Amino acid sequence: MSMEMTAWNALYNSLHAQEDQRPFSRAAVARIYRFAHRHHRAVLAFLAFSSVLAVFTVATPLLAGRVVDAIVAGAPLSTVLSLAGLIAAIAVAEAGAGIVTRWLSARIGEGLILDLRRAVYDHVQRMPVAFFTRTRTGALVSRLNNDVIGAQRAFSSTLSEVVSNAVTLLLTFVVMLQLSWQITLVALVLLPLFVLPARRMGTRLARLERERANHNAVMSTQMTERFSAPGATLVKLFGRPEEESSAFAERAGRVRDLGVRTAMVQHVFITLLTLASALALAVVYGVGGMYALRGSLDPGAVVSLALLLTRLYAPLTALASARVEVMSALVSFQRVFEVLDLKPLIEEKPDARKVQEGPVSVEFDGVGFGYPSADKVSLASLEEVATLDTRGGEQVLHDVSFRAEPGQMIALVGSSGAGKSTIASLAPRLYDADTGTVRVGGTDVRDLTASSLRRTLGMVTQDGHLFHDTIRANLLLPRPEATDEEVWDALRRARLDGLVASLPDGLDTLVGERGYRLSGGERQRLTIARLLLAQPQVVILDEATAHLDTTSEAAVQEALTEALQGRTSVVIAHRLSTVRAADQILVLEEGRIVERGTHHELLALGGRYEELHRTQFSESRATGSDGAIDPAPAGS
Numbered sequence: 001m002s003m004e005m006t007a008w009n010a011l012y013n014s015l016h017a018q019e020d021q022r023p024f025s026r027a028a029v030a031r032i033y034r035f036a037h038r039h040h041r042a043v044l045a046f047l048a049f050s051s052v053l054a055v056f057t058v059a060t061p062l063l064a065g066r067v068v069d070a071i072v073a074g075a076p077l078s079t080v081l082s083l084a085g086l087i088a089a090i091a092v093a094e095a096g097a098g099i100v101t102r103w104l105s106a107r108i109g110e111g112l113i114l115d116l117r118r119a120v121y122d123h124v125q126r127m128p129v130a131f132f133t134r135t136r137t138g139a140l141v142s143r144l145n146n147d148v149i150g151a152q153r154a155f156s157s158t159l160s161e162v163v164s165n166a167v168t169l170l171l172t173f174v175v176m177l178q179l180s181w182q183i184t185l186v187a188l189v190l191l192p193l194f195v196l197p198a199r200r201m202g203t204r205l206a207r208l209e210r211e212r213a214n215h216n217a218v219m220s221t222q223m224t225e226r227f228s229a230p231g232a233t234l235v236k237l238f239g240r241p242e243e244e245s246s247a248f249a250e251r252a253g254r255v256r257d258l259g260v261r262t263a264m265v266q267h268v269f270i271t272l273l274t275l276a277s278a279l280a281l282a283v284v285y286g287v288g289g290m291y292a293l294r295g296s297l298d299p300g301a302v303v304s305l306a307l308l309l310t311r312l313y314a315p316l317t318a319l320a321s322a323r324v325e326v327m328s329a330l331v332s333f334q335r336v337f338e339v340l341d342l343k344p345l346i347e348e349k350p351d352a353r354k355v356q357e358g359p360v361s362v363e364f365d366g367v368g369f370g371y372p373s374a375d376k377v378s379l380a381s382l383e384e385v386a387t388l389d390t391r392g393g394e395q396v397l398h399d400v401s402f403r404a405e406p407g408q409m410i411a412l413v414g415s416s417g418a419g420k421s422t423i424a425s426l427a428p429r430l431y432d433a434d435t436g437t438v439r440v441g442g443t444d445v446r447d448l449t450a451s452s453l454r455r456t457l458g459m460v461t462q463d464g465h466l467f468h469d470t471i472r473a474n475l476l477l478p479r480p481e482a483t484d485e486e487v488w489d490a491l492r493r494a495r496l497d498g499l500v501a502s503l504p505d506g507l508d509t510l511v512g513e514r515g516y517r518l519s520g521g522e523r524q525r526l527t528i529a530r531l532l533l534a535q536p537q538v539v540i541l542d543e544a545t546a547h548l549d550t551t552s553e554a555a556v557q558e559a560l561t562e563a564l565q566g567r568t569s570v571v572i573a574h575r576l577s578t579v580r581a582a583d584q585i586l587v588l589e590e591g592r593i594v595e596r597g598t599h600h601e602l603l604a605l606g607g608r609y610e611e612l613h614r615t616q617f618s619e620s621r622a623t624g625s626d627g628a629i630d631p632a633p634a635g636s
Helices: 003-015 026-037 040-072 077-125 129-134 137-179 181-189 192-227 229-238 241-294 299-320 322-340 420-426 450-456 471-475 484-493 497-502 520-534 550-563 599-605 608-623
Strands: 362-370 395-404 409-414 435-440 457-460 538-542 568-572 584-589 592-597
Touching: 026 040, 026 077, 026 322, 040 077, 040 137, 040 299, 077 137, 077 322, 137 181, 137 299, 137 322, 181 241, 181 299, 192 229, 192 241, 241 299, 362 420, 395 409, 395 420, 395 435, 395 568, 395 584, 395 592, 409 420, 409 608, 420 538, 420 568, 450 457, 457 520, 471 484, 471 520, 484 497, 484 520, 584 599, 584 608, 592 599, 592 608, 599 608
Parallel strands: 409 568, 409 584, 457 538, 538 568
Antiparallel strands: 362 395, 362 435, 584 592
16 A cells, blocks of 8 residues: 555544544443454455455565566566566456455445444334434434444454554565665654654544534534424524524534645645655665665665565554544444443333234223433433433323223323323333233233234324325335225325325325425325224324314314224314214323213313313304314203
8 A cells, every 4th residue: 555545544544533532341342243253254254365465565565676686687588577477466366355355345344234224223113202202313313324334444444454554564574674674774763754643633633524524513403404394484484594694604614614724734644644755765765775886785675675665654654543443433333332222111022912803992000101211211422412311200190090992982181281192102002101001902012012013003193294205105104015996095085085186196296304295284184094094903093183174174083983983092182072972081180080971971070171161162152163162052
């Protein structure tokens, strides 16, 4: 490797080094070994070919010196041609070994990336919803991208360079000592001119690059937030475009200034190393030429020493920065392991069984629950805070008990924050109850398989989420095998078939990020169509008609009534008109069931439900809305 290439590698390693002073344990090294052991045969072959390349690197300068000696001595042409042919053969073999080494490097590196990404992705999917509500998505994605690739470099790049440079350095030093120990010692005097710039200026470059990366990250965050549909709307409504533009321009200007400084430091760094290399070559040629003229050294040895000199300084410079590479890779591994070490709160038992076939009941028996604190579900680095928030664990639900028989509808009503959505999240086991038991089909949900629970329970949330994909792909998420006829039937029942049919691409129309190419009501009806297509035995509706106007709500409510026929359902509603037909209505306040009964029983009771009903009825009459709630008087 040339001095210029070595210099650029040193720069790259410094710029991509991660500044992290946390200790690295032997246990973590053992975990790295377990990941690498899956590719141990490829790693061994990789190291072997890297060593062979190092031998070729030293062999070529020696043969070049032999050619010079043969020419000076007036050797036969066949000797010179033989040496030239041998040099050519080594070049071909070196090229072939280089190709094999690169293939092995890519195979190991990409295989390791696959292993780490699958491990992290699968692990993250098992994390509770609380993990995702606290974690910054960008920080989590960075673990799957930047840190995984940083860990991969330990095997695809760092390991090869350390081994080949160490072998090259040893062989070169031994050969140079044999040729001329005097010139070798003189050459070593210039060693600090190579090593010190690589360490000092590399550190400075790393600092500049980190500062530049921080400014770029801030700009990226600003663009990501402001260029999304809701962010752009917020800026247009309440923002100050001039100040936004000024702040962006200031950061962009800072990035420009840092880029100029970085470019100049890089140029000075390369120039210094190149100059030092030239001075070292001048010393070798001067001292070597003197010895050759005196007859104590062959001319070919002088040429070999000059060529070997670059083989000596290049590995030394590379090894001087190897520690940076190794520590950077170890830090990347450690950041990946941090995520893998987070224990999921929801675990499936080895002997878990499927939900029973046929109609299914839902039962809450003395359930108490409090959301977990941050230290149980998150990492400070993923939240991008110095320390985790220790608050949490306060009881949200207190001794909640009810049973929805197969085919019954249970409605949950109450003030905001009363615990309605929390109850809805416990049935599909988004969280586990702290006390008491949640049963589906008479079995504790903690004893059921996750796959059968997903097939049994269908849920539509208040903010129905859609992926940036086609309408068809979003609908087929719960049932990929569904036919087009079944898809269109679900759309028809959700009163959305006319809209989809009118679109140029029909079912293949992209809905946009989070479905923002559709209106709020259209997005919600699409999530309801997805539920209808899934055909679950238990349906949970969490404010499923919250974003619909009166006309759309009536249409979708009719479709939901059809969909709920013969199915167990738990319905959370703010509009009491949507739950008048419920078999039982539960009124929640501060995580407790304070009233229960049918619509007419609760009105007659004259308690909290009657108060909510009366308030909504008054608002309905004041706004002149139709059909929002039952127009009957409070005492009916």
